[in-house]
Amino acid sequence: MRLVYFAWVRERIGKAEEEVDLPADIVTVADLAGWLTSRGEEYAHAFENPKVVRAALDRVHAKPEASLAGVREVAFFPPMTGG
Amino acid sequence: MRLVYFAWVRERIGKAEEEVDLPADIVTVADLAGWLTSRGEEYAHAFENPKVVRAALDRVHAKPEASLAGVREVAFFPPMTGG
Amino acid sequence: MGFAPTIRIQQQPFDTAAETALLTAGRTDIGAVVAFTGICRGSETEGDISALVLEHYPDMAEEEIARHVAEATERWPLLGITVIHRHGRILPGEDIVLVVTASAHRQAAFAAAEFLMDYLKTRAPFWKQVERPDGSAWVEARADDDAAAARWRES
Amino acid sequence: MGFAPTIRIQQQPFDTAAETALLTAGRTDIGAVVAFTGICRGSETEGDISALVLEHYPDMAEEEIARHVAEATERWPLLGITVIHRHGRILPGEDIVLVVTASAHRQAAFAAAEFLMDYLKTRAPFWKQVERPDGSAWVEARADDDAAAARWRES
Numbered sequence: 001m002r003l004v005y006f007a008w009v010r011e012r013i014g015k016a017e018e019e020v021d022l023p024a025d026i027v028t029v030a031d032l033a034g035w036l037t038s039r040g041e042e043y044a045h046a047f048e049n050p051k052v053v054r055a056a057l058d059r060v061h062a063k064p065e066a067s068l069a070g071v072r073e074v075a076f077f078p079p080m081t082g083g
Numbered sequence: 084m085r086l087v088y089f090a091w092v093r094e095r096i097g098k099a100e101e102e103v104d105l106p107a108d109i110v111t112v113a114d115l116a117g118w119l120t121s122r123g124e125e126y127a128h129a130f131e132n133p134k135v136v137r138a139a140l141d142r143v144h145a146k147p148e149a150s151l152a153g154v155r156e157v158a159f160f161p162p163m164t165g166g
Numbered sequence: 167m168g169f170a171p172t173i174r175i176q177q178q179p180f181d182t183a184a185e186t187a188l189l190t191a192g193r194t195d196i197g198a199v200v201a202f203t204g205i206c207r208g209s210e211t212e213g214d215i216s217a218l219v220l221e222h223y224p225d226m227a228e229e230e231i232a233r234h235v236a237e238a239t240e241r242w243p244l245l246g247i248t249v250i251h252r253h254g255r256i257l258p259g260e261d262i263v264l265v266v267t268a269s270a271h272r273q274a275a276f277a278a279a280e281f282l283m284d285y286l287k288t289r290a291p292f293w294k295q296v297e298r299p300d301g302s303a304w305v306e307a308r309a310d311d312d313a314a315a316a317r318w319r320e321s
Numbered sequence: 322m323g324f325a326p327t328i329r330i331q332q333q334p335f336d337t338a339a340e341t342a343l344l345t346a347g348r349t350d351i352g353a354v355v356a357f358t359g360i361c362r363g364s365e366t367e368g369d370i371s372a373l374v375l376e377h378y379p380d381m382a383e384e385e386i387a388r389h390v391a392e393a394t395e396r397w398p399l400l401g402i403t404v405i406h407r408h409g410r411i412l413p414g415e416d417i418v419l420v421v422t423a424s425a426h427r428q429a430a431f432a433a434a435e436f437l438m439d440y441l442k443t444r445a446p447f448w449k450q451v452e453r454p455d456g457s458a459w460v461e462a463r464a465d466d467d468a469a470a471a472r473w474r475e476s
């Protein structure tokens with residue numbers, strides 16, 4: 001699965017994207033965020049307030065409880081500030 | 084007092100403006116509209132539905148009960164359709 | 167208000183882009199500009215339109231627009247306003263009216279532009295006559311325009 | 322929808338006048354055009370701004386804007402939409418975003434332009450970093466932008 005990060009989520013993690021193989025028990029967006037948090041302090045820093053980190057599945061906004069089944073690209077990013 | 088007319092009020096009355104000397108008992112905009120109505124069928128036609136004819140006193144929108152005291156120019160016209 | 171609004175009533179066409187550029191040129195305090203252009207359409211539900219002919223009450227039109235521009239600047243933190251209204255004969259596809267509002271944020275710019283348009287429709291002394299292939303007629307005021315103007319009195 | 326909307330995400334500046342002209346050229350069914358331009362300001366309450374740097378999620382940005390454009394055309398009787406959003410480094414006084422909506426009547430054009438801006442602010446995957454003389458910081462999302470976007474869900 002491809003993970004992409006933007007804005008301060010990208011800065012804290014220290015990379016813009018990566019490929020990961022997920023354990024079988026990682027089913028939802030929230031599961032994935034929790035699993036990433038356990039991978040190191042840069043991830044823990046990015047997800048220290050998990051409620052503010054947003055996600056998109058294959059380029060569509062998704063909630064924490066959304067299923068990762070069949071998803072190829074997950075994006076994590078802060079609340080958007082465009083316009 | 085100067086009277087000015089616009090749009091179909093002007094067309095029905097057949098003139099764009101005129102000077103009039105008002106009887107002393109003509110005190111309000113409604114009085115004036117009623118007095119004009121009595122001056123001929125072109126006026127009666129213009130004011131046949133007095134509620135739809137609007138007025139302005141010295142270039143400020145005015146209600147039927149507004150006083151004519153001190154006013155130099157009274158305008159009568161249909162509901163506005165600018166913009 | 168801390169700026170001089172532009173209010174013009176004219177027969178000749180106007181240049182929306184040039185008017186908007188004038189409003190923002192050399193400034194870095196403006197974050198949002200809303201430009202509304204009203205255009206003469208070539209047909210309505212009643213049929214084809216050959217032209218619109220706009221009659222107006224010259225002195226009052228300018229004063230009445232100025233009153234509403236002043237009210238808009240009291241209600242919203244605006245940084246610039248331009249209102250241009252044409253009169254005379256206007257062909258389908260030609261511009262009739264321009265309202266440009268500038269502010270630090272978009273909400274004020276949008277609200278002020280809508281407010282000004284609602285008032286131009288119902289309070290500015292202009293009257294449209296529509297020329298059709300089979301004759302001409304005065305445009306009737308629309309009840310929904312009155313309702314649109316009335317909502318600004320409720321808030 | 323009966324027209325092809327224009328949606329572009331680009332680094333280079335855009336020309337509001339040319340984009341608006343493209344939307345209306347040769348047409349006589351459009352009676353109202355609303356053009357919203359968002360501009361980089363030179364200062365905020367927090368102090369002076371040297372530049373804004375806009376990061377975005379390229380593929381998603383275009384798709385997400387297209388989804389909201391499609392929703393706007395379902396909600397209002399529109400005759401044209403243009404949305405252009407810049408990314409990269411933008412200096413004070415430069416344009417950031419353009420939304421142009423065209424319709425037969427003004428209410429639809431105003432409502433759709435506001436709807437699209439509210440959604441661009443809160444749902445389009447762009448993130449602003451502000452460069453100040455003393456360093457740079459990510460812009461925080463505004464609660465009133467979320468509230469502005471939420472109101473479209475209530476009606």
